[in-house]
Amino acid sequence: MTCNEFEELGLGAERDASLSDTQRAAAAAHAASCSRCAALRDSWEATRLELRSLAQATGTLAAPTRVEMRLRQQFRTQYHTPRARRMALAAAWGLAAGAMLVGAVSWVRWHNHQQKNIALTPNTLASSQGSPDENAGDGQTLVADNELSNFTLLPGVLPAETDGSAILIVRMQRGALGALGLPVNEDRAAEWIQVDLLVGSDGLPQAVRLPE
Amino acid sequence: MLLGRAGKGDEEAFTLLYRRHQAALYRLALRMSGNAWAAEEIVQDVFMTLMRDPKKYDPARGTLGGFLYGVTRNRVLKHLERSPHREVPLEEKNENGTGPGIVLVDATTPAIQAEKRERIEQVWAAVLDLRSEFREAVVLCELEERSYEEAAQMIGCPIGTIRSRLHRGRALLMARLEILRDSPRRPALPTQASVAK
Numbered sequence: 302m303t304c305n306e307f308e309e310l311g312l313g314a315e316r317d318a319s320l321s322d323t324q325r326a327a328a329a330a331h332a333a334s335c336s337r338c339a340a341l342r343d344s345w346e347a348t349r350l351e352l353r354s355l356a357q358a359t360g361t362l363a364a365p366t367r368v369e370m371r372l373r374q375q376f377r378t379q380y381h382t383p384r385a386r387r388m389a390l391a392a393a394w395g396l397a398a399g400a401m402l403v404g405a406v407s408w409v410r411w412h413n414h415q416q417k418n419i420a421l422t423p424n425t426l427a428s429s430q431g432s433p434d435e436n437a438g439d440g441q442t443l444v445a446d447n448e449l450s451n452f453t454l455l456p457g458v459l460p461a462e463t464d465g466s467a468i469l470i471v472r473m474q475r476g477a478l479g480a481l482g483l484p485v486n487e488d489r490a491a492e493w494i495q496v497d498l499l500v501g502s503d504g505l506p507q508a509v510r511l512p513e
Numbered sequence: 514m515l516l517g518r519a520g521k522g523d524e525e526a527f528t529l530l531y532r533r534h535q536a537a538l539y540r541l542a543l544r545m546s547g548n549a550w551a552a553e554e555i556v557q558d559v560f561m562t563l564m565r566d567p568k569k570y571d572p573a574r575g576t577l578g579g580f581l582y583g584v585t586r587n588r589v590l591k592h593l594e595r596s597p598h599r600e601v602p603l604e605e606k607n608e609n610g611t612g613p614g615i616v617l618v619d620a621t622t623p624a625i626q627a628e629k630r631e632r633i634e635q636v637w638a639a640v641l642d643l644r645s646e647f648r649e650a651v652v653l654c655e656l657e658e659r660s661y662e663e664a665a666q667m668i669g670c671p672i673g674t675i676r677s678r679l680h681r682g683r684a685l686l687m688a689r690l691e692i693l694r695d696s697p698r699r700p701a702l703p704t705q706a707s708v709a710k
Contacts, residue, residue, distance in 0.1 A: 308680060308684070309676060309677070309680045310676070312680070312683055313654070313661075313676070313679055313680075313683075316654065316658075316660070316661065317661050317676065318660055318661065318662065319661060341687075344687050344691060345683060345687060347690075347694075348683070348686055348687050348690050349655065351632065351633075351636045352636060352640075352651070352655045352656060352686075354629070354632070354636070355633050355636045355637055355640070355656065356655070356656040356657070356658070358633050359540060359544060359637075359656070362536070362540055362543060363535060363536035363539055363540075364535045364536070364538075364539040364553055364556045364557075365553060368535070368553055368556055368557050368560075369528065369531060369532070369535070371557060372527075372531060372557060372560050372561070372564070373524060373527075373528060375561065375564065376519075376524050376527050376564055377524065379564060379565070380522035380524070381522070384522065
């Protein structure tokens with residue numbers, strides 16, 4: 302082994318597992334015979350001891366705890382915040398869907414109710430083709446007489462087309478007829494009566510039919 | 514296992530993973546950079562990378578420790594490229610043990626401790642004066658006592674390259690330290706307080 306080879310291979314022979322036993326023996330033999338390389342080996346041994354001291358002095362070091370704290374904080378931000386956001390979003394969508402469902406059900410029920418009312422009180426003139434006799438046997442159902450006879454125009458109302466008008470059955474005290482401009486018998490003002498009101502398409506009463 | 518759990522948002526798993534690997538990575542970064550703050554930043558950056566994209570680690574290509582070591586090494590080399598000036602932070606630790614420097618646990622007299630400390634500072638300064646590729650070989654093989662094969666695998670080069678870099682690194686280190694051994698003891702550096710006066 303030459304001095305150059307010793308410098309490259311011999312100084313680290315004991316750490317270099319890739320060297321063969323023959324190479325190690327050759328390095329040892331060279332150091333025994335070459336005073337320069339022996340001195341070099343001694344110098345390296347001294348340096349290694351100092352490196353070992355440095356390794357020991359820095360061997361127990363670890364990252365400060367603040368690094369762990371920062372990383373955990375970042376971890377929470379990365380994983381938990383989006384999860385909370387997703388949950389809030391899902392909850393919001395759930396609430397919105399629930400509100401829509403409730404709205405839809407309410408509308409359907411209201412619509413059905415309206416249909417039922419119309420069926421129970423077929424008082425629109427447009428649907429006046431039905432015979433009142435059909436409901437004659439049902440004493441509980443309030444069915445207006447769809448004939449326009451016997452109606453008295455309210456004071457101040459001019460005769461007009463009745464398209465879009467409706468007949469409403471109203472239960473009121475006789476005294477309330479005064480508000481419609483009709484004469485009222487004061488003695489019977491507190492008496493409850495049922496009247497048919499002809500209501501125009503503008504929603505204002507046009508005529509009244511008093512029960513016989 | 515831990516990484517998989519951490520990837521699903523398990524904070525405890527991530528913390529365990531961090532505690533298992535952080536010290537070795539911190540020491541590598543500190544020994545290579547000589548800068549405690551830089552080492553701290555590098556370790557944090559490495560784990561941030563792992564946290565943000567755990568799929569970067571491919572178990573088929575090696576251990577997680579090896580992967581983290583490789584990422585740390587890359588970060589250190591980038592840091593050295595950006596700021597080649599080194600520091601040797603050998604001040605005492607804080608009371609809570611979180612200080613950036615080192616502590617000499619020694620029962621000898623304060624004078625001997627101070628002398629040892631100074632010598633270690635010189636050795637570290639000599640290591641940090643090496644070019645990064647030589648320094649890396651010295652840090653891995655001499656300070657971390659890894660085998661040449663391990664070092665070659667970590668750096669991603671043949672064993673012959675490691676041997677060659679160690680050869681150059683040793684020669685430079687010995688030359689530097691021989692000079693310091695033979696030189697008379699230098700007076701203690703003035704402190705900031707004395708300079709202020």
